[in-house]
Amino acid sequence: MSTHTIVLGVIGADCHAVGNKILEAFFTRAGYRVVNLGVMVSQDEFIDAAIETGAAAILVSSLYGHGEIDCAGLRDRCLERGLDRILLYVGGNLVVGKADLAATREKFLAMGYDRVFPPSVELDEVAVLLRQDLAAKDEGR
Amino acid sequence: MRILSVDIGSTWTKGALFETCPAEGLRLLSRAHTPTTEHLPEGFSRVEAELVRDAGEGDPPLVVWSSSAQGGLAVAALGLVPDWTLAAARAAALSAGARITSVYSYQLTPRDLTRLNAAPPDILLFSGGTDGGNTAFVSHNARMLRDLTPEAVIVYAGNRDAADEVAQVLGDRPLEIADNVLPDLREPTPEGAREAIRRVFLERIVRGKGLAELVGRTGAQPRPTPLAMFEYVGALGADGRLGRFALLDLGGATCDVYSHGEPTPAERAVASAGLPEPVTKRTVEGDLGMRVSARPAAEAARAWTERLLDERGLAHDGLAAWVAAVQADPARLPADDRERELDGVLAAACVGAAMARHAGRIELVYTHEGPTELRRGKDLRGFDAVVCSGGFLSRGVDVLPAFLVLPFDERGRIVCAPARARILHDREYLLPLLANAWTVAPEAAVRAGLSRLTTP
Structure with missing residues (x-):
């Protein structure tokens, strides 16, 4: 069992609450200390919560198509505010319409996210990746 | 039962004598006020003497009292993130009846320490990190606070994982360890810090402000006036x-x-x-x-x-x-x-x-x-x-x-x-005095408070 703390939330003016609740339940059962900020979360709220709780990762959701605008600059803001080693995951309907998944992934990786997920993803796969990434991060310390 | 209630404010020392009665909870027998004196017990005694004189024969009344004199209870609040632990520390200090003199977040700097020592608060409320959360900032700030003047009592109410370290680093100076004001982002818990602040108020601050004499004479311990009101507001609301x-x-x-x-x-x-x-x-x-x-x-x-x-x-x-x-x-x-x-x-x-x-x-x-x-x-x-x-x-x-x-x-x-x-x-301005009476006659004081509120 992991005792890492992770911060969850739906970014921007997005009020899709259902997937967020599913993520909270899933990662809690997976053994994480989950800090769920709910819907309509700003970049600074994610960062504030991560600093205060000593979180190892921030998992950002975006469902309403404005993800690109909302998510841009989060990595820089983390660095600026002293979170220089935090993992950033992002997932959901990140752009409007049926954009090419590979292009979207490229775009968000370039923004500084460590992992990018489409709307339909097996959460077990995400959990495996998260465990690996956190282990790698801990070793690097 | 008769209750003699006194509130020492910064300008006026006010008092009232109440008697329990079935109809309105507490009946007002008499009231008195006098300008607050440099030596606080003097004004208190004047009000007390006037009220007792009016009381006539009978058992001596129970004395209850509060004080906001000499600037009240000055608290500086320290947190990690302004919107989280600092906000929780501020709220906890205010609920304890404090006046917030300054606030600090993230890392304390030597300049912050100079500022704190130039006009020391009665208490420094030290928070930071949820339980299991950040400890690095708390460690840093604890080491910085070794240079805080001992006139200010430190109440630590931050991440419990760092409490032992804080006790070790700051153990040789006035320090109280309380429950974290924000053990979880969704659940501020001000009660432990409030209780610790109240304890410090009684043990150290009351003594310093010439109030110890009154504690000895009346056999009753005071509360800061805003704390008395805060608890009374909770009781009025619960009704x-x-x-x-x-x-x-x-x-x-x-x-x-x-x-x-x-x-x-x-x-x-x-x-x-x-x-x-x-x-x-x-x-x-x-x-x-x-x-x-x-x-x-x-x-x-x-x-x-x-x-x-x-x-x-x-x-x-x-x-x-x-x-x-x-x-x-x-x-x-x-x-x-x-x-x-x-x-x-x-x-x-x-x-x-x-x-x-x-x-x-x-x-x-x-x-x-x-x-x-x-x-x-x-x-x-x-x-x-x-x-x-x-x-x-x-x-x-x-x-x-x-x-x-x-x-x-x-x-x-x-x-x-x-x-x-x-x-x-509250046309007769009795609520602060009823707030004191609430500690010894809770049900009657709530009933009396409600019955005295009038519409314009």
């Missing part, structure tokens, strides 16, 4: 008859605002950000007062004074002259109708501004589903009642219009002040 309510206590130097109530299911459905709000909440405004703070109040509440003067057809320079007069002579009382009206405008402006600061904000956020509300802070718009206390409001100033002066703040957000509350007056 249920007032519904959800706010209480304003406007004085010469400050304006205290208390609110009590939980959100309705409809209010709960609005998306919210920031710390969850406590059921009973206190804020205090040091720049909104009727005499000592008249000038800063007129400045800070200009939006309110201008609007209220226009509504009443009064000249703006008339108020400026009145403010200058009372600032110069804080004992000045209105002598005629015009001065009464100007004093009323100043009072309404103070409580309007104080309420706007106490109340939360709702901002409209545009989403794919259209405009959506996002709330921060406490929504008082649906509150049932506002209780006005303090000498300046007891003359029956109509305060509701003052809450409606500023429907939107400078950033265009909705100000969640009471919009349709019943206004009730």
Whole structure:
């Protein structure tokens, strides 16, 4: 069992609450200390919560198509505010319409996210990746 | 049973003698007041002697008392992130009856220490990190605080994982360890810090301010006046008859605002950000007062004074002259109708501004589903009642219009002040004295308080 703390939330003016609740339940059962900020979360709220709780990762959701605008600059803001080693995951309907998944992934990786997920993803796969990434991060310390 | 209740304020020492009675809970037998004396027990004894003289024969009454004299309880708050542990530490200190003298977040710097030592607070409330959360900032700040003057007592109420280290680093100086004010982002727990602050108040501060003599003589321990009110507001609210309510206590130097109530299911459905709000909440405004703070109040509440003067057809320079007069002579009382009206405008402006600061904000956020509300802070718009206390409001100033002066703040957000509350007056200014009596006769003091509130 992991005792890492992770911060969850739906970014921007997005009020899709259902997937967020599913993520909270899933990662809690997976053994994480989950800090769920709910819907309509700003970049600074994610960062504030991560600093205060000593979180190892921030998992950002975006469902309403404005993800690109909302998510841009989060990595820089983390660095600026002293979170220089935090993992950033992002997932959901990140752009409007049926954009090419590979292009979207490229775009968000370039923004500084460590992992990018489409709307339909097996959460077990995400959990495996998260465990690996956190282990790698801990070793690097 | 008879209860003798005294409150030592910064200007007046006030007292009342009550007797328990089946009809109204507590019956007022007599009251007395005298200017607060340099040596606090002197004024206390004068009030006590007057009340006892009026009491006549019978068993000696139970003595209960509170004090906000000599500037009250000064607390500096230290947190990690301003919106989380610092906000939780501030709220905890205010609920303990404190006056916040300064706030610090993230890492303390040598410059911060110099500032703290130049005007030491009674207490430094030290928080940071949720339980299991950040410890690095707390470690750093604990080491910095080794240079804090021992006049200030440190109350540590941060991440419990760092409590042992804090005790080790700061163990040789005045230090209290309390429960974390924010063990989890969703659950502020101010109770432990409040209790620790109360303990420090009794053990160290009361002694320093010449109050130990009174503790010895009366056999009763005081509470800071705002803590007494805070607990009494909670008790009045628990009774249920007032519904959800706010209480304003406007004085010469400050304006205290208390609110009590939980959100309705409809209010709960609005998306919210920031710390969850406590059921009973206190804020205090040091720049909104009727005499000592008249000038800063007129400045800070200009939006309110201008609007209220226009509504009443009064000249703006008339108020400026009145403010200058009372600032110069804080004992000045209105002598005629015009001065009464100007004093009323100043009072309404103070409580309007104080309420706007106490109340939360709702901002409209545009989403794919259209405009959506996002709330921060406490929504008082649906509150049932506002209780006005303090000498300046007891003359029956109509305060509701003052809450409606500023429907939107400078950033265009909705100000969640009471919009349709019943206004009730504590016409005899007995609530602080009943708040003291509440400790020995809780049920009777609540009943007496409710029965004494009148509509204008």
